[in-house]
Amino acid sequence: MPNRVDTVSRVIRASAAEVYDAMLHPDALEFWLVPDGIEARVVAFSPRPGGHYRLQVEPGCGRDEAEIWSSAESMEARYLDMVPGKCIVQAVDFATEDARFQGTMRLSWLMSPVAEGTKVTIRAENAPDGLTVQSHEAEMASSLAKLDHYVTGLQERQVA
Numbered sequence: 001m002p003n004r005v006d007t008v009s010r011v012i013r014a015s016a017a018e019v020y021d022a023m024l025h026p027d028a029l030e031f032w033l034v035p036d037g038i039e040a041r042v043v044a045f046s047p048r049p050g051g052h053y054r055l056q057v058e059p060g061c062g063r064d065e066a067e068i069w070s071s072a073e074s075m076e077a078r079y080l081d082m083v084p085g086k087c088i089v090q091a092v093d094f095a096t097e098d099a100r101f102q103g104t105m106r107l108s109w110l111m112s113p114v115a116e117g118t119k120v121t122i123r124a125e126n127a128p129d130g131l132t133v134q135s136h137e138a139e140m141a142s143s144l145a146k147l148d149h150y151v152t153g154l155q156e157r158q159v160a
Contacts, residue, residue, distance in 0.1 A: 006124040006136045010144040013117040014151040016085035020111060022151050023088055029053065032146035035139045040075070052078045077107070086111055100130025120144055 012019055022028045026042035034040045039058040046052055054076045074095045081089040088109040094101050106125040111118050122140045127133075 004125075004127055004133070006127055006133055006140065007121060008137050008140040008144060009119055009121040010141070010148060011114055011116050011119050012144075012148045012151055014148075016111040016113055016118045018151050019118050019120055019147070020085045020088070022147060023047075023109060026053070028150055029055070032150045033143055035142050043074075044076075047079065047082075049079050049082050052076060080106075094128070098130065101128040103128050120147065 022032070024047045026045045030040060030042055034055065034057075040055040041058065042053060043056045044052065044054040054074055056074050075092060076095070077090040077092045079088065080091055081087065090107045090109075092105045092107050093103075096102060103126060105127050108121075108123040108125075110121040110123060112121075113119075122144065124136065124140065127136055
């Protein structure tokens, strides 16, 4: 579907700086970025404009055959733009033999302060044809929920 844009938002009870920082650590990405049921490890990481990261999907992770993470061997994101506490823009490709999931997707992670913390919006442009809007939005919402859990868990550990 040309020019398709999938968008999901969530308010996270943390500062934009804390949310942004959680996006710049490989152990954090392994925790919150991938959907439940999928395991991946960071095998390359250079968080800077022009840099990239690569997640290697662990074999044997079971998901529905239609899901992009089930067919991918890895995912690579190139950093196009980074503004601390405001946004991270990436070009994302999945290494897969399944033509339905090939192509470069542009992901924008937008952060804006709100009274309760930070509103984080994921804006995905040019999502692969095999990824339905419903499943993509569900996976993005899951990532945001896990990011929320990660960031608020860090806050709780710092207080303890």
